[in-house]
Amino acid sequence: MELYSGDAYLSIKSDLLSSDEEEKYKSESGTQTQKCLSNKGKLSSNSIMKASISSGMKQIIPTNKPKRRRVKLMNWKRYHKLNVIYSFLDELEKDYPAICTVSVIGKSVEGRDIKMLKISNSDASNAAVWLDASIHSREWISTAVVTYLAEFIAKNFQKHPKSITNKDWHIVPVLNPDGYVFTHTKDRMWRKNRAHHEGERVGVDLNRNFSYGWGNNGDQGSSGEPTNVFYRGPAPFSEPETAAVRDTILGSASPFKVFLSFHSYFELIIFPWGYKCEPCPDYLHLLEAGTVMARVFA
Numbered sequence: 001m002e003l004y005s006g007d008a009y010l011s012i013k014s015d016l017l018s019s020d021e022e023e024k025y026k027s028e029s030g031t032q033t034q035k036c037l038s039n040k041g042k043l044s045s046n047s048i049m050k051a052s053i054s055s056g057m058k059q060i061i062p063t064n065k066p067k068r069r070r071v072k073l074m075n076w077k078r079y080h081k082l083n084v085i086y087s088f089l090d091e092l093e094k095d096y097p098a099i100c101t102v103s104v105i106g107k108s109v110e111g112r113d114i115k116m117l118k119i120s121n122s123d124a125s126n127a128a129v130w131l132d133a134s135i136h137s138r139e140w141i142s143t144a145v146v147t148y149l150a151e152f153i154a155k156n157f158q159k160h161p162k163s164i165t166n167k168d169w170h171i172v173p174v175l176n177p178d179g180y181v182f183t184h185t186k187d188r189m190w191r192k193n194r195a196h197h198e199g200e201r202v203g204v205d206l207n208r209n210f211s212y213g214w215g216n217n218g219d220q221g222s223s224g225e226p227t228n229v230f231y232r233g234p235a236p237f238s239e240p241e242t243a244a245v246r247d248t249i250l251g252s253a254s255p256f257k258v259f260l261s262f263h264s265y266f267e268l269i270i271f272p273w274g275y276k277c278e279p280c281p282d283y284l285h286l287l288e289a290g291t292v293m294a295r296v297f298a
């Protein structure tokens with residue numbers, strides 16, 4: 001499931017990695033996009049998103065009556081480890097039980113839970129929206145954005161317009177938990193999951209492991225070489241993390257109308273195709289939607 005295209009670039013501004021990390025990321029991924037960019041050029045280059053994340057946490061004042069408190073370590077002034085993020089999801093479920101449900105949609109290669117927060121008013125007519133982050137484990141800022149959105153939606157649910165409340169929000173802040181933990185403990189720039197292939201722990205680029213167009217373009221946009229940073233895996237959905245996404249979406253009673261996967265570092269809103277430089281059938285519709293998104297954050 002590739003999400004970038006030479007026909008589908010909208011410029012967005014966001015501070016996502018340090019300068020050293022940014023250069024390493026661009027050196028790895030720039031060759032994958034340069035061909036499309038040179039042929040098509042960027043669209044809406046003046047559309048700039050300036051992301052500003054603040055904690056929004058209120059000071060807790062002791063009273064005579066004990067009150068259960070939100071996880072104190074969770075804020076948006078620092079990056080958090082997996083256990084803090086999962087505790088935060090559980091706290092949202094406890095604080096807003098009428099609309100928030102936490103579930104485990106699958107297990108990672110190393111057996112870690114893949115947790116999902118669902119925010120819904122349980123209306124059977126709702127459409128479904130998917131938000132995930134850190135499918136590439138080193139992209140910590142994506143998890144920060146998604147958890148911020150999760151709290152914003154849940155905390156203000158009764159104040160939101162119907163366009164928000166008539167959706168079932170499926171939010172997975174860390175889709176690649178093994179890799180995410182590894183970036184906190186061993187290798188900050190690790191990108192893939194932690195799978196064994198050909199007898200070695202080389203990992204799979206989960207963003208290249210979905211079935212649509214898998215391997216159809218040879219090594220353009222992905223790689224069949226296990227040691228490559230863009231390794232697509234031995235087969236579509238070979239990894240439990242991507243299989244969990246597939247099974248959750250296909251098993252949903254509500255039809256999914258929106259699928260957003262949050263990444264860093266590029267200043268873009270990106271949509272299909274990612275494996276070829278041609279417009280997809282609904283290109284104009286997606287371009288319109290992307291332009292609206294860019295203007296909202298301009």
